[in-house]
Amino acid sequence: MDVQRTTDSLRGQFLISTPVIESGFFKSTVTYICEHGEAGAMGIVINKPLDLQLADIFEHLNIQPLLSHDEVAVLAGGPVKVDRGFVLHSPGVTYDATLKVNDEVWLTTSKDVLVDIASGTGPDQHVVTLGYAGWSAGQLEQEIAENSWLTTPASRDVLFNTQVTEKFAAAGKLLGIDIHLLTQQAGHS
Numbered sequence: 001m002d003v004q005r006t007t008d009s010l011r012g013q014f015l016i017s018t019p020v021i022e023s024g025f026f027k028s029t030v031t032y033i034c035e036h037g038e039a040g041a042m043g044i045v046i047n048k049p050l051d052l053q054l055a056d057i058f059e060h061l062n063i064q065p066l067l068s069h070d071e072v073a074v075l076a077g078g079p080v081k082v083d084r085g086f087v088l089h090s091p092g093v094t095y096d097a098t099l100k101v102n103d104e105v106w107l108t109t110s111k112d113v114l115v116d117i118a119s120g121t122g123p124d125q126h127v128v129t130l131g132y133a134g135w136s137a138g139q140l141e142q143e144i145a146e147n148s149w150l151t152t153p154a155s156r157d158v159l160f161n162t163q164v165t166e167k168f169a170a171a172g173k174l175l176g177i178d179i180h181l182l183t184q185q186a187g188h189s
Contacts, residue, residue: 010036010140012102014158015043016150016171019182025079030171031133032088032154034099034107041135044088044107046127046159047167048076054128057085058118061111065118073164077129086132087113088159089123104156125160150175 015031031043054072058065077086087108091100096110106123116122135143143149150172158170172179 010041010151012105012154013151014154014171014174015140016152016168016175016179018147018150020146020148025076026133028168030158030167031078032105032159034088034101034132036140038137040137041140043133044075044077044086044127044129045133046075046077046088046129047164049073049164050076050130052130054117057114057128061114063111063115063118066120072128075127075129075164077131078133080132080134082131084130084132085109085111085114086129087117087123087126088129089113089126090156090160092123105154105159125156127159 010033013033015033017026017029021027025048026045028047029045030047031045033041033043035042050073052074054074055065055068057074076082089106089108091103091106093113093116094100094106095108095112095116097108098110098113099107101107113122113126114128117126117128140149144151152171152174155170155174158167158174162170169179
């Protein structure tokens with residue numbers, strides 16, 4: 001029996017915005033897709049720094065860090081639930097609210113991961129964001145069909161080890177392109 005999937009999951013992939021997205025929140029963004037299926041998609045934008053450092057989050061939550069986190073930027077993860085924290089991180093400890101995206105990346109939304117990061121016992125690699133990106137059923141597929149997004153398997157190196165300002169270009173290089181040379185004109189044959 002041949003079972004055909006109605007959707008190809010983009011879970012664990014990067015969405016790279018194209019020049020079709022001329023303005024707004026998603027202009028020049030890279031989004032890590034955490035969930036994708038028939039009900040829709042959820043992801044975390046990984047290259048939009050807020051004017052906020054991790055130290056500010058710790059102070060707001062009354063967490064006393066052992067080390068300084070003044071230079072660690074908090075990112076705008078998306079336009080949905082911007083008052084809520086989301087931590088993409090390397091595997092290890094399962095926290096109160098952890099989604100295991102795949103073998104390389106987990107997503108946690110509970111405060112306990114931040115307590116561990118502050119104490120130096122948290123995940124080795126992590127990205128802290130406020131908010132997430134969400135798409136209703138079929139919406140992301142439609143946007144991809146309209147050439148708003150390029151997709152590529154995510155790179156843990158780009159996600160965790162690349163400077164925030166370099167992630168957009170680095171994600172493009174995963175596809176073998178200079179993302180800054182793309183135009184709005186789509187080719188059709």
